[in-house]
Amino acid sequence: MRTQMATEAGRTTAPSEDRALVGPNLLAVLDGVTAKPETGCEHGVGWFADQLAAELLRFAHLGPAPALTEAIKQAAELHSGTCDLDHPGSPSVAIAMVQIKDDVLRYLVLGDATVVVDTKRELHVVSDTQTNRTAGAKPSDVEHALTGEIPVQDVRRVAVLSDGAARAVDLFGLFDWPKALELMAANGPDDLIRKMRQVEKEDVKAVEWPRTKVSDDATVVYLER
Template sequence: MRTQMATEAGRTTAPSEDRALVGPNLLAVLDGVTAKPETGCAHGVGWFADQLAAELLRCAHLGPAPALAEAVRQTRELHGGGCDLEHPDSPSATVGLVQIKEDVLRYLVLGDATVVVDAKSELRVVSDTRTNRTAGADPADVEHALTGEIPLAEVRRVAILSDGAARAVDLFDLFDWRQALELMAANGPDDLIRKMRAVEKEDAKAVDWPRAKVSDDATVVYLER
């Protein structure tokens, strides 16, 4: 199996709040939710994304949902008593992850991350833009994640994208998901981000493609068997 990763901050003036994980049996993209002026927390979104990513790797021996729930629980402990984790805008992240274990590929999506699985019988695209749930301070939120599994023998390739990268398909319509996978297979996931950035620059005032962020952090993890 071959794994490639590409990530790029949405602005040159601020570090990316996306995180990508490539472990022995777990691949993931975490997208830190842009902080509001008041969060009740002494820590920034980047710190939270770093801690959640590290804990998720430590819990990779568990199934996708238990691993994420435990990672949220452990990250909560790292905050300390000075943070109001009941605040509705405390740091959080959307999560897309894939776990390969016992000849089965299992996936999980919480929030507007996207997991694309190209299997022999279907192309499965999983994202959730409706519930507004993210991985924050409450492990119970993981219960709202979209999950599923596919026999590994059926899987040809997989892509996990933050919403800032998925807009290449679901906002700009540069190509459909199958074409996006073909592009990544031929040129790597960084080419998808490069082509998307070109469109963002052409529409720098967000007129042709209205969007809240002219340019967002973009991260892709791509796996090919």
Template sequence: MQVAIAAEPGSPSRANEDSTATGPDIFVLLDGATARTETGCIHGVSWFAGHLAEGIKDHAPLGPAGALAAAISRTADLHRDTCDLSHPGTPSAAVAIVQVTGRTMRYLVLGDVTVVIDSADGIQVVSDQRVSQTAAAERAAADAMHASDPEKAAALVRMKHAELAARNVPGGFWVATTDPAAAEHALTGEIPVPEVRQVAVLSDGAARAVEFGLYDWPDVLDLLRDAGPDALIRQVRGAEASDPDATRWPRNKISDDATAAYVTAL
């Protein structure tokens, strides 16, 4: 595979909690979940996402779901003796995997990242938005507050607690944390390689290009092909900067970590 990648933290003063890993036949993108509460972990979300991404790449022969499960176990073992992995806020991440094996392209999506596949059947958009269906009351309360509202931070913490109560439980949403069984709940599929023209993989910060209505998905693919992933992120940053109070595009992070990848030559 040939992969072009661009990544940028939401703030220059904060570590990027997105992470990527690339092997000869696999691309991995992780979007670490913002920790608004205690986590019981001394390392942090960026550490977790980075080690998990590398673990998935290293276990590529197991296939997307198998590699994810094995990487979750390996990453948990790396900090089991130093951190409280039973803590309800233990670091987590959304996961996207694209892998080519022989004449088959396989994909996996767990959490609110996006894989866009342009194939002979048209454009398929795969994104797991189950998290947005949780903590409805708390989410609505936080969303209704202006970005400068002094009560906003406390509302986001309440929303986070409600989300964590629904994380990796039946009827809730699923992300990568410490339990390899989460891989069983991912959205997966496969497409014959000759039918695939191009693929995009985006963290939710980069997918704001469509969320904000700047582009539709065909336009995103065109931009990635013609100008590269950096151009997409620049467009998102420009939109965020033009709306510093989050009034035109209501959102809980004025600027989010953004990672975009464009995959060709499958």
């Protein structure tokens, strides 16, 4: 199996709050939710995404849902003494993860991140763009995740994307998902981001494609067998 990743901040003036993770059996993209004016946290979204990513790697031997549950608990402990974790603006992330273990691919999506799995028979596209759900300070957040399993032997290609990258397909319609996977197979995931940035530049006032962020942090982890 071969894995490639690409990530680019949405603006040159602020660091990206996306994180990409490639572990021994785990692929994940975490997308920090843009901080509200009040968060109750002295650390910030980038810090939270870093801690959650590190903890996820530590628990990668578990399945995606238990790994995320443990990671949320551990990340919360790191700042429960200094920060108000019950604050409604407490840092959180949208997350999409894929674990390959024991001949099974298991995925988990919480929020508007996306998992795409191309099998010999069909294309699975999993995302939750409707509910504003995220992984924050509470392990119970994981109950709302979309999860599933696919036999590894059926898997051809996998892509895990933050919404800032998935909008190449689901907002701009530059290509459909099968074509996006073909593009990444041929040119790598950075080409998807490059082509999308070009379109964003041509519509800097967000008129043709209405959107709140002209360019958003964009991250893709791409795997092929």
